Amino acid sequence: xxxxxxxxxxxxxxLISMSNSLRAGLTLPQSMGILVDNTAxxxxxxxxxxxxxxxxxxxxxxxxxxxxxRVMSKNLDLVITSIQVARIAxxxxxxxxxxxxxxxxxxxxxxAKIQTMTAQGKLQAFVLxxxxxxxxxxxxxxxxxxxxxxxxxxxxxxxxFFIAVMEI
Numbered sequence: 524x525x526x527x528x529x530x531x532x533x534x535x536x537x538l539i540s541m542s543n544s545l546r547a548g549l550t551l552p553q554s555m556g557i558l559v560d561n562t563a564x565x566x567x568x569x570x571x572x573x574x575x576x577x578x579x580x581x582x583x584x585x586x587x588x589x590x591x592x593r594v595m596s597k598n599l600d601l602v603i604t605s606i607q608v609a610r611i612a613x614x615x616x617x618x619x620x621x622x623x624x625x626x627x628x629x630x631x632x633x634x635a636k637i638q639t640m641t642a643q644g645k646l647q648a649f650v651l652x653x654x655x656x657x658x659x660x661x662x663x664x665x666x667x668x669x670x671x672x673x674x675x676x677x678x679x680x681x682x683x684f685f686i687a688v689m690e691i
Contacts, residue, residue: 526565531598531631533566535624538602542620551606551616552577569594584610598627652690 537558544554552574559571569590576586587603602623609619662670673679 527594527596530565530569530594531596531627533562534596534598534602535627537562537566537570538620538624538627542617542624545617545620551610552583598630601627655686655690 540558540561541551541554544557545551549557555570555574559567559574561567572593573586573590576589577583581589584607587606591600591603605619605623606616608614609616659670659673673683
C-alpha cells in the first residue's frame, strides 16, 4: 500500500518528465528510459521492469498492462489507458501526459480534502455521541436524586433503553 501511494505521488512529475522528453524528439520507450534513469524508486523500478519486458519481446501495450496489474493503481490505469488511446488515435502524447498529470494532481487534492472532512465528521460524531453520558455523569455528581428515576423506575428503564438504541 505504501509503495502504491509513493508511486501515485511520483506519477504526475514522471508524466511531465516524459512529456518533456517526447517534445525533445525521443520515442516513448526512450522517454521511459530517461524516467528510469532520473527518478527515485518505486516509479523508476516499475518503469524499468516495463522496459525490460518490452526489450524481451512484449509489445509496449502488453508491458504496460502487466505493470498496471502489478501496481494496481487507479491513477496508473488512467495513465496507461490515456497512452493506449493516444497511440491508437494518434493524439498529441506530450499534451495528453500534461493533462493527465494535472487531472491526477486535482484528484489527489480532492481526495485529501474529502479525507480531512471525513475525519472532521468522525470527530464530531465522537463528541456528540459522548455528550449524553457525560451530561448524565455531571447531573449525577450535582444531584443524584435528579437522575435516580432513570434506574429506579420501570419507565426510566424504557427511557434508558431508547437512549442506548439512539446512541448506537
